[in-house]
Amino acid sequence: MPVSYYVRENKITTPPSYYCQTTAEETLGDDRVAELIHLMNPSITAAQVRTVLQNFQLVVTEQVADGKFVKLKNFVSFMPRIQARLDLPTDDIPSDAVKVAAKIPKELNRAVQNIATYERLGYPSKAPKVVVGYETKTEYPRFIREGYPFRLTGKNIGFDGTDEDLGIFLLDANENEIEQDKIGLNDPSNVIITADFGGEPAGSPNVEKTLLCRNRYTRNGTLREGSYEYVRSMNFISSEQVEMFVAGAEATGPVQAVQHDAEAEECRVEAILKPDNTMTLAIGPYIGEMGTAVILPTGGGEITLQGVTSGVDVILTVADTNAYQALYDFLLTRGRYVLEVCTMDQFGGA
Incomplete structure (x- = not known):
């Protein structure tokens, strides 16, 4: 996946100049990082990786609070910094004066530069885009189960429930389209549905599903659709x-x-x-x-x-x-x- 960016105008310069603003196609949290490490080395479970990440955060927090610098070779360094302005040299510093600083070494920048590709984006389309989807009870990615909540996270996926053309629709392998009318959360970037397959859940080969998100940017605007593919049922x-x-x-x-x-x-x-x-x-x-x-x-x-x-x-x-x-x-x-x-x-x- 390339590094995506928009070109923006910097109007405060004379003459005007332009800069590149990156945009995240996906933001990886602890769970996703743990899954990726598990994929690289299946002998280490995602749960074990999450435990290590949590312990790593705890160790860095305690050591930096103890005045130590934590330096990970060719990756990142953490150190304490004191940000305080004193009226007199004998004044005490505030209890919250210490801040955590991070430093990125040139080796990490060079490693990313060696493999990065770039994609220049046009103006945002406002089309719905699902980035992550999972069944909320197990949090298994792309797993959907009849009658269970399924969470979608992305951009522009919330919708006006009074517009009958908008919403979340499930398309099964037999091209049956079922509108999802049990909505537990409806925000611009997060929607939770209770999965409805339109009847008895079908086994193989009707396992793979697509979720369609339909929305309008304005009340009378163009109907836009985004799809989240390769969702699998039981x-x-x-x-x-x-x-x-x-x-x-x-x-x-x-x-x-x-x-x-x-x-x-x-x-x-x-x-x-x-x-x-x-x-x-x-x-x-x-x-x-x-x-x-x-x-x-x-x-x-x-x-x-x-x-x-x-x-x-x-x-x-x-x-x-x-x-x-x-x-x-x-x-x-x-x-x-x-x-x-x-x-x-x-x-x-x-």
Whole structure:
């Protein structure tokens, strides 16, 4: 993703000059940073990363308050600064005189410059844009569940509820469009809906959804639409339906479930396309830590996963080279990470 910027006029100079104002396509918080580190190294869970980040903040706070400088090589330094104006040299300083200063080294600037690309933007379109979407109970990204709150965060997504053309609409893989009429929050940058699938939730291949945000900048203005794609609902795995990671309205997916010997249970499967272009699958309970990620053999094959019911293996397969490539393309298109939340029946055992 490039560094996006607008060109602005500086009218206080003579003659007028121009400067570049950057704009954030996405603001990463603790949770998102933790997810990205987990993707780079699946052996470290996102929860563990969040704990380290919280402890890091605590250590820096305590050490700087103790008058120490904290210097992270080639990254950033933190140090205390006292900002106070004294009438007499013997005056006491205020209790809140100390401020935290940060210094960015040239090595970090150079590292960013070496990989950065740039995108010059025109005037803002005011079109709705969703940046983040997640089910609020689990906070799983891009997971939506019938009857549960789903939060959208972005720009210009709030809408006038008295205008029947505006709002949040769910488009399923069968091109059914359902207006979301249970709105818990309606702000310009945050909307919470209670997900409505328009009836009984459908299993694979009707798992992948798109959320449409429709708005007007002014009451009588042009109708503008933004979309948030690749949202996934619960998949239902049984002996009659074994397809996983199905894209859109396709009938089959690149991964099939082969065997699950436990009683029916809810679980989740993570598929990751790593920076070295290997792919991993891992399984875990609906709530809780994921099991160990397993690297898919190049060209496909069966893999055995552990991480749900104790002592029970779950066997998945990527049938052949074509299925392996299909999974690769699927993950690459969707940001290298996809979470498949499932209800998995007992099937395939002896």
